[in-house]
Amino acid sequence: MSRLFLLSAAALTFAVSLPATAHVSADPALAEPGSYFRTALRVPHGCGSSATTAIRVGIPEGVVSVRPQAKPGWQVTIETRKLAQPIEIGHGQKTDTLVSAVNWSGGKLPNEQFDEFGLVMKLPNQPGAQLWLPVLQTCESGEIRWDQIPAAGQSAHDLPRPAALIRVADAGKPMVLAQAHGHNHAMPAAPKAGDIAIEQPFARATPAKVGGVFMTLKNTGGSADRLVKATSPVAESVELHTHVKDGDAMRMRPVEDIPVPANSQTALEPGGYHVMLIGLKQPLKEGAQFPLTLTFEKAGTVTIQVPVMKAGSMGDAGHGGHKH
The missing domain is CATH 2.60.40.2230 (Uncharacterised protein YcnI-like PF07987, DUF1775)
Structure with missing residues (x-):
């Protein structure tokens, strides 16, 4: 199976939005x-x-x-x-x-x-x-x-x-309150590498061999930085990608790095920059999570936990992508 076919399958997976079962749930659901x-x-x-x-x-x-x-x-x-x-x-x-x-x-x-x-x-x-x-x-x-x-x-x-x-919550992980849809939700504080905070990371559920990871990189320092590498044990390889216009179609392309300007932020989101997981060792299932290590040119390395949301999710921070 060609890599081009895999990437095309991933793009289709990203575009699909599946309905979520509206079950009885606790809100908030994360406690000290x-x-x-x-x-x-x-x-x-x-x-x-x-x-x-x-x-x-x-x-x-x-x-x-x-x-x-x-x-x-x-x-x-x-x-x-x-x-x-x-x-x-x-x-x-x-x-x-x-x-x-x-x-x-x-x-x-x-x-x-x-x-x-x-x-x-x-x-x-x-x-x-x-x-x-x-x-x-x-x-x-x-x-x-x-x-x-x-x-x-x-x-x-x-x-x-x-x-x-x-x-x-796990021991040693600070708790903060985040606003989502008018409700307060207890959530772990965003992990950081130097001056760069990694906020609201998520992946989409997929049965395919490829998947994407999205997040916001917020640089609170006075120097520009770059995300230069990402690795995860759940995939055979991990690449940094973006989308570019090719005629009437948008296509994914690998990039050497993802810039994070000083005192600003860069969104890794569907249709733009993202981290590409290639050769997934098992399907990404909604509700699971996995480690992802990010390396920045100046800020160094940090390992985060990436929650898997429903297929087609745009990263609903407060509810993990569910509709209740």
Whole structure:
């Protein structure tokens, strides 16, 4: 198979936009270890065309304190479980009873509307942990169980009814708040090489042997720099590319470097500069992530983690490219 054919296939993959399943999700979904974390379960639709009348949220192991948010028109009930021995819950307090589930019932959420059901939880001090919250959505007609948890090596995006997920940040990685679509989302601070911050990196899901990586390179220093190299263990080779007009068509071409002007920024985006992954060792699946090492002429080298968003994504920073 020729490299020209592969690159053409990649261009087609970049142009495709697939619909995302609107599942019940936690927002925000990234938390500091051991924190008191406020999140909300977002319910984007009913059961078919039927209105939602009740929501039950299961509380995962390791969460030692839960307070649900009151909602006008809805009744809140709490399910608990007894422990064999009391445990510490902070501030010198102990308990032998933990919340196992929270229920909202008695209201009515029409199918064509969405709503959020808030929780404050004391999360475990377990950096890198994934906390899955199974949700039972009951409607006037039928119900949906959002309770599937991916197996090892599987992505939640491969499941038709995934449970809601809260990720606990890795140790040593600072947290900042980023604005996206009017909501605050906790996100890791942008990695940096010298004066250059690498913001909002992402790749698009693809079954092909080639893929693209996009990001914004923000230079806060007084000297211009250049991205001169990129490498990743997920591909046989990695090249710096741009798009150029060839007659009536736009074609990808490799470049020696990508300039980053002083006190300015360079966008690596679909239809422009980007990092090209050639000879992918396995398909890029939505929800996964992979390392990418960037080398700058002056700022040096930095390794970042690249999240994989849905095919056709333009890099929705707040939601990982999902539409809820």
